[in-house]
Amino acid sequence: MDKDSQKVLSITKVRALFSYESSGRPPFVTAVAILIGLAGIGAIVTGIALSAGAQEGDPSALETILAAVIVAGLCGLVAWGMWRMKNWARSAFMFVLVLVLVYLLVDVLFDVSAEIFGGEQVVPFGDIFGLLFKAALRTIAIGLIPDVLFYGLIKFGADFEESVEQRNFVDRVIRYLLLATALSSMLIVFLIILFTVTEAWESVQEIGLDTMLLGDVWRPGSVIGEKGQYGLLPMIVGSILSTFGAVVLGVPLSIGTAILLAEVAPDAVREVVRPAVELLAGIPSVVYGLFGMVVLAPLIRNIDIAYNTGFGLLNASFILAIMIIPTVTNIAEDAIRAVPRYYKEGSLALGSTRWQTMCSVTLPAARSGIIAAIILGVGRALGETMAMIMVIGNAIAIPEPLNSNPLTLFLSPARTLTGNIAVEINYAAGPHRSALFFTGVLLFVMILLVNSLARYLMRERLSS
Numbered sequence: 001m002d003k004d005s006q007k008v009l010s011i012t013k014v015r016a017l018f019s020y021e022s023s024g025r026p027p028f029v030t031a032v033a034i035l036i037g038l039a040g041i042g043a044i045v046t047g048i049a050l051s052a053g054a055q056e057g058d059p060s061a062l063e064t065i066l067a068a069v070i071v072a073g074l075c076g077l078v079a080w081g082m083w084r085m086k087n088w089a090r091s092a093f094m095f096v097l098v099l100v101l102v103y104l105l106v107d108v109l110f111d112v113s114a115e116i117f118g119g120e121q122v123v124p125f126g127d128i129f130g131l132l133f134k135a136a137l138r139t140i141a142i143g144l145i146p147d148v149l150f151y152g153l154i155k156f157g158a159d160f161e162e163s164v165e166q167r168n169f170v171d172r173v174i175r176y177l178l179l180a181t182a183l184s185s186m187l188i189v190f191l192i193i194l195f196t197v198t199e200a201w202e203s204v205q206e207i208g209l210d211t212m213l214l215g216d217v218w219r220p221g222s223v224i225g226e227k228g229q230y231g232l233l234p235m236i237v238g239s240i241l242s243t244f245g246a247v248v249l250g251v252p253l254s255i256g257t258a259i260l261l262a263e264v265a266p267d268a269v270r271e272v273v274r275p276a277v278e279l280l281a282g283i284p285s286v287v288y289g290l291f292g293m294v295v296l297a298p299l300i301r302n303i304d305i306a307y308n309t310g311f312g313l314l315n316a317s318f319i320l321a322i323m324i325i326p327t328v329t330n331i332a333e334d335a336i337r338a339v340p341r342y343y344k345e346g347s348l349a350l351g352s353t354r355w356q357t358m359c360s361v362t363l364p365a366a367r368s369g370i371i372a373a374i375i376l377g378v379g380r381a382l383g384e385t386m387a388m389i390m391v392i393g394n395a396i397a398i399p400e401p402l403n404s405n406p407l408t409l410f411l412s413p414a415r416t417l418t419g420n421i422a423v424e425i426n427y428a429a430g431p432h433r434s435a436l437f438f439t440g441v442l443l444f445v446m447i448l449l450v451n452s453l454a455r456y457l458m459r460e461r462l463s464s
Contacts (some may be wrong), residue, residue, distance in 0.1 A: 025085060026159065028152045033082035036093065040075030043068045087160040090153050091170075097146045097153075104142050108135050193444070200441045203230065203434035212438060218396045220424070220432040230435040232442065234398045238313070238414030239443075241399060242392065243381040245317025245410060246324055251374055253321070254328035258370075261329070262336040263358055281326035289390030292319045297391065305411060307402050311393040314410040319387050324377035331376060335369020336362060368457045375454035379447050385418040394419060417443045 047068020051061035081089025112135045116123050123131075203212065207230050215231020257277060261270055296318055297310035339362050347357040363370070393413020402408040415423075421436050421443075428436050 025083075026156050029082060029085065029156055032093070032149060032152070033079045036075050036082060037079040040072040040079065043071040043075060047072075085160050087157075090157065090160050094150060094153055097150050101143055101146050101150075104146075105139065108139050108142075111135070196437055196440050196444065200434055200438035203431055203438045206431050207435060212435060213442075216398055218420070220428070220435075228432060230431070232417070232420075232435075232439060234396055235415050235417045235420045235439070236442075237398050238392065239382060239416040239418075239446075241313050241410070241414065242316040242320060242388065242416060243378055245313055246320030246381045247374065247378060248321075249317055250321030250324045250377065251328060254325050254373070254377070255332055255370065257325070257329045258332035258336055258373075259358060259363075262333045263354075263362065277326055277329050280322065285323075285384065285386040286390070288319050288323060289387040292316075292387065292391035300411070303411065305402050305408055308408075308411045309393065309413065311391055312411050312413045313392065313399060316388055316392040316414075316416075317410065319391055320381045320384060323384060323387070324380050327380050328373045328377040331373035332366070332370045335366040335373065338369065339365045372454040372457040375450055375457065379450040379454070382443065382447055382450065383418060385416075385422050388416045389419045389422055392416065392419065394423065396420075417446075 047064050051064045078089045078092055082093065112131055115131055116128055212230050212232050213236075214233060215229060216233045217229040217231045218234060220228040220230065257273070261274055261277075265273060292315050293311075296315050299310075300312075300315055301308060301310035343361050343365055344357050347361045348354070352360065392415065394415045395413035396415055399409055399412040399414045402411050417439050421439050425433070425436050
């Protein structure tokens with residue numbers, strides 16, 4: 001036989017490995033089934049060898065034999081399924097291959113990280129690139145066989161038998177997994193509520209619900225044996241006033257921006273303004289707090305009123321107004337876009353101007369969605385912590401006007417419910433700590449009511 005004939009024969013054999021006649025089993029699948037069976041036999045041999053080398057009476061010998069029998073049984077089951085061209089065996093083996101690949105990749109990653117970051121000296125860039133190159137080669141080398149097996153099983157996936165019961169079983173498993181994922185979120189929320197209420201129950205019993213909700217003095221006992229006062233009314237008022245100021249300042253900007261994006265702006269302007277608004281949601285709270293401390297506080301301090309420090313409700317309202325703009329704008333824009341087009345066309349056909357159509361038709365039709373956006377913005381403002389600590393002044397007292405002008409109320413310092421928890425939780429103990437947990441329960445109830453109202457209004461909009 002000449003060299004060309006040998007080459008053709010070799011190519012034919014390689015092709016035969018990945019192809020088969022309709023009446024037979026693919027040679028590739030046969031090889032995989034045999035490989036899995038040999039792995040089971042190897043598990044039994046390894047278990048016997050390890051148990052024989054163990055000391056007499058060592059319980060680990062029995063455990064080794066038991067583990068080897070289980071592994072061998074599973075390998076035998078999967079090998080039988082592959083031999084019979086069962087789809088469940090193919091799926092199980094592919095799942096094992098994925099786990100093996102993930103383990104190998106994580107092992108390589110940890111080894112490289114240990115070599116780069118584990119030394120006492122900084123590794124030069126040249127050595128880092130060399131380590132990464134070696135890791136890449138190692139990954140390719142150790143992952144070659146699992147990748148080939150995975151590719152082959154995908155290639156012959158259509159030839160495996162799958163009954164209607166198996167397909168329904170897979171659908172049920174996926175449905176139950178998705179249901180478990182959704183229920184896990186509810187379970188986490190329930191556990192958080194249970195933990196918070198449990199920790200707060202001591203304060204309800206020892207201090208009293210009416211005392212905490214209506215008391216206007218927050219003075220935890222700083223001396224051993226001194227009974228503290230845990231009135232949350234100043235923090236409740238501070239949270240409500242700062243949120244109210246944020247709504248007054250931020251909602252008109254948000255609604256105007258939503259109208260611009262939904263009805264007025266051309267595509268070029270919309271593509272610039274929308275990402276800018278969405279970017280506001282990604283700025284960390286501490287950056288907003290720094291902006292309020294460095295920029296807004298000196299500007300507010302220029303208002304010539306006694307005891308005006310620049311840190312107070314006005315500063316907090318400005319910061320919160322900026323922070324709620326993305327939430328209110330995005331939801332309000334969606335509500336405006338959801339208004340049926342024929343509403344607007346009918347108004348324009350009757351002779352209304354574009355502005356009259358927006359004011360008299362579009363906005364009233366989107367009213368429930370806009371209100372829901374505002375309420376969600378209120379929830380966002382109530383839950384803010386870090387920025388409020390930095391700009392509101394943290395005075396534990398009910399805010400009062402600084403002079404005869406009632407508007408100077410917003411120049412006075414205050415403290416919010418979230419800020420009260422963040423400032424004092426590190427050193428709190430006993431009833432003091434429990435009262436802070438009750439503050440969290442109160443805040444949770446307030447936000448839950450606000451969000452529930454928003455969901456109700458949005459549901460009303462969808463039903464109408």
